[in-house]
Amino acid sequence: MGLIKETLALMRKDLLLEWRGKYALSGILLYVFSTVFIIYTSFEEVEPKAWNTLFWVVLLFASISAIVKSFVQENSPRQLYYYSLTNPIAVILSKTLYNIGLLMVVSLLTWGCFALMAGNAVKDNSQFFLALFLGSVGLSITFTFVAAIAGKADHSATLQAIMSFPLVLPILLTLIRLSANALRLEQDSSISDDIAILAGIDLLSLGMALLLFPFLWRE
Amino acid sequence: MKNHWWKALGVIILLYTFTAGMLLPLKPGIVAVNPSAVRTGDTVTLSVQGYNSFYTQSKTPVRAWLKLDEQRALAAKDIKILSDNALRVSFDIPAHLPVSRRVQDFTLLLDNDVDGASVLPSALLVTQDSIQPDRGEALWVNSPITDLHEKSGITFPFRNILAETIRNTYFHVALWFAMLFLFIGGVSSSVRYLAKNDLDADYRAQAQTTVGLIFGLLGLITGIIWARNTWGAGYKFWNLREVDVKQAMTMVALFVYLAYFVLRMAFEDAERKARLSAVYNIFAFVALIPLIYVVPRLTDSLHPGSGGNPALGGEDLDNTMRMIFYPAIIGWTLLGFWMAQLYYRLIKAQMHLEERVGG
Structure with missing residues (x-):
């Protein structure tokens, strides 16, 4: 029970920090908005295939910049304070859950921007939002864990990008396939396999993150 | 000599692989x-x-x-x-x-x-x-095929597009198997580091991963040359829709391990470097396993083992080839671990020197 309580308390703290600062979410919103604006002005008419690819690329970069600050926004004396106070599992769990929520907001905003400016190419809404959900979960687990490593270095943003891009490749390839199906770019009956693969990847990386994070925390 | 037999074994096996693999003729x-x-x-x-x-x-x-x-x-x-x-x-x-x-x-x-x-x-x-x-x-005048002769002597199978390049199996494929074993060795060294906090294990992980990376690059190069000879010059190895699980896995693994070395460069403190890179090594290795399931679903590829292409198994790898292919994997793996051991000693000596100069 203590674990859940700690996790919830830490999440509440992150949410409060975000609410007081507000710079992260507004910054990402601005990033997404300007990127989609550039896409719209250069393409004018975005074909579904390009829509699919661009959507996930924009979302990928938006989520990286949303998550990279997870472990660097608070100074190290305060980190030491948490270390003496809490269970490391609660720390990684709270950050991951918070980032899942953040990424879902970011992905819905990205989708909104695309729909507003480049048109809504989604044909099968439930499948697309399922892809968004599973994608947010998978990306935030991996990115949060890598942010915990990269946060220890001086140039954490560069390290974050080069370490996490190859790692999220399996998730991203499956997501693009899944959403290509939701956009009716291709018809595939074995879509449930893709969903199972995504869920499997999410669970696997969550398990690894929970297992390995205590070693990172011990500094 | 008691502790060095495996190095000699590796060299002997590789000599056998090179001689037999290069000299035995192809079937007509x-x-x-x-x-x-x-x-x-x-x-x-x-x-x-x-x-x-x-x-x-x-x-x-x-x-x-x-x-x-x-x-x-x-x-x-x-x-x-x-x-x-x-x-x-x-x-x-x-x-x-x-x-x-x-x-x-x-x-x-x-x-x-x-x-x-x-x-x-x-x-x-x-x-x-x-x-x-x-x-x-x-x-139709049917004349059934009967009384076929067998070629006597030891030969490799003749495959139409492959022809003499079939010998590359002992290098390209075997090098990638050895690379995989070296990466597994690196991951287990990383696990040992986290369990025992012994810097030697970290040096070992670094050495094994480095040699694995070198083998991976060699496998990639031999693969590119082979593909150009058999699939045609238009083949591009960086196009993920044209390549396949094995190529894509290796490309991504190379990215991951290059990131591993960049991560190591980012830290001065040996303990910190060791712990963070060990954690990343284990996480990355596990995170890449799903690629085996993901990439084959993307597209049919030209690579052996998919889309009706010949691969290891069935009639494509006959018993003569197995007699050389399996030893080749063992030989490259032993050589790789030997190289890793030498490199590990070099790292250790360097660290020792630094400590003495610094202290």
Whole structure:
């Protein structure tokens, strides 16, 4: 029970920090908005295939910049304070859950921007939002864990990008396939396999993150 | 010598791999047939170009068939031997074929007592003027394929597109297997570091991963050369939709391990560097496993083992090749671990020197 309580308390703290600062979410919103604006002005008419690819690329970069600050926004004396106070599992769990929520907001905003400016190419809404959900979960687990490593270095943003891009490749390839199906770019009956693969990847990386994070925390 | 036997074993195995893999001849094969497409009702004379074959030395006459399926084949009307590597074979193609397709492909099969049987799949395309399977059945003179000879001596199989490049199996494929074992070794060293906090394990992980990376690059290069020779010059290895699981896995693994070395460069403190890179190494290795399931679903690839391409297994890797392929994997792996051990000692000596200079 203590674990859940700690996790919830830490999440509440992150949410409060975000609410007081507000710079992260507004910054990402601005990033997404300007990127989609550039896409719209250069393409004018975005074909579904390009829509699919661009959507996930924009979302990928938006989520990286949303998550990279997870472990660097608070100074190290305060980190030491948490270390003496809490269970490391609660720390990684709270950050991951918070980032899942953040990424879902970011992905819905990205989708909104695309729909507003480049048109809504989604044909099968439930499948697309399922892809968004599973994608947010998978990306935030991996990115949060890598942010915990990269946060220890001086140039954490560069390290974050080069370490996490190859790692999220399996998730991203499956997501693009899944959403290509939701956009009716291709018809595939074995879509449930893709969903199972995504869920499997999410669970696997969550398990690894929970297992390995205590070693990172011990500094 | 007691603790060094595996190094000697590795070297001996690799010497055996190189000698046997490079010197053993290929089985006789058929390189090309001209013409390769005809119409029904003709008598065709095919000029056949053989490879590694000895048509003039055969004691029994050379026999030839055009094979339609497992039961049905046409025997040659006349065979003229021009040289060891060239034949002229005549066939009477009936006016109608017993199939309901417009274009039917035939497999050419040659047999003599020196070379044994050799095959060229889809050697001849026959176009029917009109499709009448009933009359085709009536006209068909079946001559079953019997009493095929076996080539004596130790040889590698002849594969049409691969030909002599089949020997690359002992380098390209075996190097990638060795790379995988080295990466697994690196991950287990990382686990040992986290369990025991012993910096030696971290140096070992670094050394094994470095050698694994080198093997991966060598495997990639041999793969690119091989692909250019067999799939054509237009093949691009960086195009993920054209490549396949094995290529893509290796490319991504190389990215991951390059990131591993960048991560190591980012930290000065040895303990911190060791812990963070060990954690990343383990996480990355596990995170890449799902690629095995993900990439094959993207597209059909040219690579062996997908889309009907020949691969390891079945008739493609015959027993002679297995006798060299499996030892090659063991040999490269042993050599890799030896290299890793040498590099590990170098790292350790460097650290020791730094400590003494620094202290």
